[in-house]
Amino acid sequence: MKIKAIVNTKGGVGKSTLAFNVFPIVFPEFKKIYEIDSSNITKLENKEKENKIVAENFDIKKIDIALDKIDMVEMEERDENIIIDTGAGADTKIFLDAISSESFVDSIEFYIPTNDDWEQFQNIVDTIALIRKVSKTAKINLVLNRVHDMLNLEKQFLNLFGSKELGIDSRFEQVQEEISQIHVVPNMQMLGIIKGQYKQFLKDFLETAHSLVDNEQKYKKEWVKEGEETFLKGKKKLRFFKKAIEFEETVRNAFNNEWKKANDDDW
Numbered sequence: 001m002k003i004k005a006i007v008n009t010k011g012g013v014g015k016s017t018l019a020f021n022v023f024p025i026v027f028p029e030f031k032k033i034y035e036i037d038s039s040n041i042t043k044l045e046n047k048e049k050e051n052k053i054v055a056e057n058f059d060i061k062k063i064d065i066a067l068d069k070i071d072m073v074e075m076e077e078r079d080e081n082i083i084i085d086t087g088a089g090a091d092t093k094i095f096l097d098a099i100s101s102e103s104f105v106d107s108i109e110f111y112i113p114t115n116d117d118w119e120q121f122q123n124i125v126d127t128i129a130l131i132r133k134v135s136k137t138a139k140i141n142l143v144l145n146r147v148h149d150m151l152n153l154e155k156q157f158l159n160l161f162g163s164k165e166l167g168i169d170s171r172f173e174q175v176q177e178e179i180s181q182i183h184v185v186p187n188m189q190m191l192g193i194i195k196g197q198y199k200q201f202l203k204d205f206l207e208t209a210h211s212l213v214d215n216e217q218k219y220k221k222e223w224v225k226e227g228e229e230t231f232l233k234g235k236k237k238l239r240f241f242k243k244a245i246e247f248e249e250t251v252r253n254a255f256n257n258e259w260k261k262a263n264d265d266d267w
């Protein structure tokens with residue numbers, strides 16, 4: 001069993017987006033999501049898919065039940081990898097406090113998503129401190145979320161990296177030692193379209209997209225039999241699906257941290 005927990009004392013930074021949309025793409029071997037959040041319930045449309053992701057929501061008051069269930073997976077040595085998505089503010093604190101007595105605490109890999117708001121640096125510092133209170137050794141990763149331009153990432157995240165131009169000191173060094181890796185998630189306009197228009201999670205949507213694109217010729221033959229309107233509609237869909245697959249690749253590459261390699265000198 002492997003556990004990845006997404007935490008930040010700040011709300012609305014992309015914890016659930018990571019858990020439900022990004023991690024299923026970049027960590028396909030993690031198929032179970034524990035959403036420990038009283039205020040949000042993220043509904044997954046599980047359409048009996050073979051590779052389906054199973055999500056379970058726990059009210060923060062029932063956190064013990066969630067942790068006991070995880071402990072049981074560990075004890076049974078079940079081949080099950082778990083993503084934990086914690087809710088805003090207090091939920092992250094309560095979660096981090098509650099795991100302190102669990103034997104699996106050191107094996108959790110933590111991810112702290114953040115966006116570029118100046119104030120969020122303090123939340124990163126606070127969240128790291130809370131993690132370190134319960135585990136001295138657990139791996140902590142930072143996820144720079146909603147990145148507009150990979151090549152100008154440091155300019156966007158001047159809350160962390162500072163700016164020579166503007167005379168703002170970098171604060172990154174204050175947390176650098178505690179952070180194992182920095183991951184990057186692009187600002188995903190496509191996600192909004194898929195959520196809004198198709199009412200699906202990215203992974204489910206992409207599965208449909210792949211199956212259509214992989215069988216393009218077969219579908220086109222069917223559409224052409226139905227006439228021009230169906231054919232043109234089908235082609236439009238196909239084009240969008242191809243864009244979505246490109247986008248999947250972009251998300252995967254960004255997350256896998258090409259950025260860090262390109263700017264390795266400072267590390």
Ligand SMILES: Nc1ncnc2c1ncn2[C@@H]1O[C@H](COP(=O)(O)OP(=O)(O)OP(=O)(O)O)[C@@H](O)[C@H]1O
Nearest residue numbers: 011012013014015016017087088146185186187188
């Ligand atoms: N990389 C991204 N690209 C586009 N939109 C994003 C991205 N990350 C987050 N969002 C949007 O920002 C909003 C907040 O994200 P999300 O719900 O994932 O945050 P959260 O940390 O889980 O919030 P909470 O603390 O309330 O649980 C959502 O509308 C989400 O769609």
Ligand SMILES: [Mg+2]
Nearest residue numbers: 015016040087
């Ligand atoms: Mg959330």
